[in-house]
Amino acid sequence: MGRTATKQTRSLQTNITASRAEQDNEMYIEGYFAVFNTETELWRGAFESIAPGAFDETLSNDIRALINHDTNLVLGRNKAGTLELKVDSRGLWGRIKINPNDTDAVNLYERVKRGDVDQCSFGFNILEEDVEYRDDGTVKWTLKKVDLHEVSVVTFPAYEDTSVQARMTEYEQHKKRQLEQRKLQLKERIRNGFKAIDAN
Template identity: 40%
Template sequence: MTIERRTFASDVEHRSAGLNRRLIIGYAYKFRSLSRLMGGFREQILEGAGAESIRRDDIRALLNHDANFVLGRNTAGTLKLAEDSTGLHYEIQADERISYVSDLLIALERGDITHSSFGFRVNAGGQEWAKHEDGFTPLRSINSLTILDVSPVTYPAYLSSESSAV
């Protein structure tokens, strides 16, 4: 099984959500936004690509895609996911009693971390290849994927992604 992760910058807000709880928000991907050049190609996520996965799958929020640093989980109710008109929006209930969560909130507030990413698998028949508008670079368009995680990250593949604390 091949797991692919894409990251990009996004705005994340931080809000108080009860005792020792704040929110980490962001966009893991924005529709039709191009990735950085990755191994000789660029890619984009098309509208609705993750909608079925959001309804069906057990998805985690991780810090920098590291399974040792779980921030939330949709099946636990600590991660909310939705594709809106912009892309894949997420909201994590950040419990500051967890040391790495507290550290992440500080990094988000300082602007040290401002982007997001997502781990995924492309579903069968879920991609199309064409040439980028430059006429040379291959362009991968993904229309169906299984989301494994969303992550505030240091180094994004998608510069349009966002993450912040509110």
């Protein structure tokens, strides 16, 4: 199912780590920015997961690594060779090469190294997704194809209210359509019931 391109963010409770390469003494922040086939609960009874292959056509985009989704705080960029991104069987992995002359980047590196900051998020548009309305009343969206813009190292990972609100609206519209359908079916049954009585 295709989607309109509204920018969204998703967060991941994962461990981002800081490391220093022995050969060239470069500083890096690395880890998984997204994990496949893991359900995230958006609200009670509503889930979302990322399908393997969701990032396959997007890694050639001009992607930035940011601090807390702030476009003024750029840590790295894949086109500049300072952000490396790749997909494996687990998810989307990234490594950011820290600029030693950038105070914000070095400060973040030190916070990650100490474990004060260890989580991440990514910004994207949904290009293709599946939605499954389950019999138990729960719903699950599976992101099949996304258009990736940025990855972020974040202090507090959280789904944006707008992203969750969009999902809630979609779910409410589905529930409303279901209710209308049930009303129509009930009216039809009543009408057919009266026809059966009249026939006798």
